[in-house]
Amino acid sequence: MASESGKARRKPRADSLRNREKLLEAAATVFGAGGAQASLEAVAREAGVGIGTLYRHFPTREELFEAVYRNEVDILYALAEELVREEVEPVTALQRWIHASVRLFATKSGMIGALQLATQASAELKTYSMDKMTGSIGMLIDRGVRDGTLRDDIGPEDVFRALVGIYYSQNQTGGPAAALRLIDVFVDGLRKR
Amino acid sequence: MASESGKARRKPRADSLRNREKLLEAAATVFGAGGAQASLEAVAREAGVGIGTLYRHFPTREELFEAVYRNEVDILYALAEELVREEVEPVTALQRWIHASVRLFATKSGMIGALQLATQASAELKTYSMDKMTGSIGMLIDRGVRDGTLRDDIGPEDVFRALVGIYYSQNQTGGPAAALRLIDVFVDGLRKR
DNA sequence: TGATAAACGGAGGCGCCCTCCGTATATTCT
DNA sequence: AGAATATACGGAGGGCGCCTCCGTTTATCA
Structure with a gap:
């Protein structure tokens, strides 16, 4: 009732x-x-x-931290939905989304370490963000696979792993600019040939 | 002049x-x-x-940190010298030295993370500690090799790597007691058969 | 045994942490 | 709409840690 x-x-x-x-x-x-x-x-x-x-x-500081992180993940998920809703051409959509992700986390160099601590502490947070990220990527690449512009043998998890790798590399050398270039190469590789 | x-x-x-x-x-x-x-x-x-x-x-806090770390490394080096000087039986000497190392770092769980940051920041510090640690181990195992109680195909770096592994494991599970047991097994494996 | 360079210690100004509670306001009730 | 009340707001205040500055003390040198 x-x-x-x-x-x-x-x-x-x-x-x-x-x-x-x-x-x-x-x-x-x-x-x-x-x-x-x-x-x-x-x-x-x-x-x-x-x-x-x-x-x-x-x-607590930790709660604020966690909430910020969840929020960013939610923002990225919403962006993916928006790109789908507006029927942006699949490859472009994927590229835009990944660029946005990198940019979003690029400003947060100091946060990365703390985030790792946070995700280690809360398994729930880890799966939450994992699901949202692969969910976003999934809905973006599915469209590309369906209309034949993206290869069908790469899963969202694979793309996510690559992304994480690029986040890291950016933190160490080159900065966002280098990362964005890498991403263009990577997305190009995802095209169906 | x-x-x-x-x-x-x-x-x-x-x-x-x-x-x-x-x-x-x-x-x-x-x-x-x-x-x-x-x-x-x-x-x-x-x-x-x-x-x-x-x-x-x-x-600065960092300088204090670094000095503490250097100091501990120096203490361990001095201990190795002492064990050699007093002609303690080689296998026992090695065992004692490693036990002391583990105990010394065992109390410093909170420091480990900061130390990693510090060593990443200063390559000099890294090689300094590396040299002192492998130097200590080297002088201890050389004696054992010479008198035939220790195998001659394991270098100081190998022993050091094993040590680091055990420091880590102790931080995660079991604590010092478990680490000390592991060490006894490991040292026993170093004996010439 | 002075003279003096070097080191000591802690007061003080500042910023941050976190709690507590008087005041303000959105929602609900009539 | 107006009153009642549950909720949320803001910031003062007590405590603590950071770091600097400088008057006082002390070890070394001649």
């Missing part, structure tokens, strides 16, 4: 939801620029929100 | 040297217990020294 479990509850306040969004965005910026140990007060300032509000939404 | 480079300088003050020692020891304790981000003020307190003194000796 009750729409949720247990007693009937009020719906969440609109300002609360807005602030949560603002905090996630600010955290992505601040952690991206200043590394994983950047000040939480800086995040609150950037979000234009009191420090108390930050702590109410994310009681 | 001048004993050192350039102008004739006073010899360093005795209290300065003493404090440096005290700080290294305290830092090993505090970082060992509380992880790499433990408070530097706690280190100074533990050493019974003002915070200013700590900063004069080690202007």
Whole structure:
């Protein structure tokens, strides 16, 4: 009968939801620029929100971290859906999506290490992100396979692995520019010949 | 002419040297217990020294870290020399030395990560420690090879690699006790049959 | 035994962490 | 619409760690 479990509850306040969004965005910026140990007060300032509000939404630094990460993954998934919905030509769509992924994580060099710690800590988070990423890639390459522009012997997991490799290489040498070039080569290789 | 480079300088003050020692020891304790981000003020307190003194000796956290690490490596080298000097029976000497190494690093679980960062940053530090460690092992196994109690087809680098493997495994599971057992097996395998 | 270079120590200013609670506001009820 | 109330907001404040600066102490040198 009750729409949720247990007693009937009020719906969440609109300002609360807005602030949560603002905090996630600010955290992505601040952690991206200043590394994983950047000040939480800086995040609150950037979000234009009191420090108390930050702590109410994310009681620990780790929770904020994890939420930021989930959010980025969700954004990429939404982008994949959008590219499919707008019927962008499959190869172009795949290329755009991968570029966006690299760019999204490129700004977060300091976060990568912390992310690894986080994913090691939470298996749930790991499978969550794995599913979302391979899901995104899957829906993009399926279309290409169907219309005959992409090879059909490469799975989403393979593409994901390649992506991870390129994230890494970018962190060590060359930076985003080199990574983006690598990706063009890689995507070209995915074409059906 | 001048004993050192350039102008004739006073010899360093005795209290300065003493404090440096005290700080290294305290830092090993505090970082060992509380992880790499433990408070530097706690280190100074533990050493019974003002915070200013700590900063004069080690202007940055990284420098303190590096010095602690060098110091531990030096201690192990000195132990190897001592074991040789006292003509301890070769297999026993090797076993004791390796046990000491494991115990020394066992207390420093939090430091391991930071050490990796440090060694990645400074190639010099890496080769320094590599040389000291393989040097120690080398002088210990040479004696065993010479008197015929140890096989002659295993180099110091091989032993060092095995050691690193055991450090790692201990960090993940079992703890020091398991590591020490592994070592006994390993050393036994080094005997000439 | 001075003279003095060198080292000591800790106060102080700053920023960050996190909690607590008085104030503000969105939602619900009538 | 207006009142009632559950929720969320903001930021002051106490505590701690970082790091610098400089008056005081002490070891070395002549």
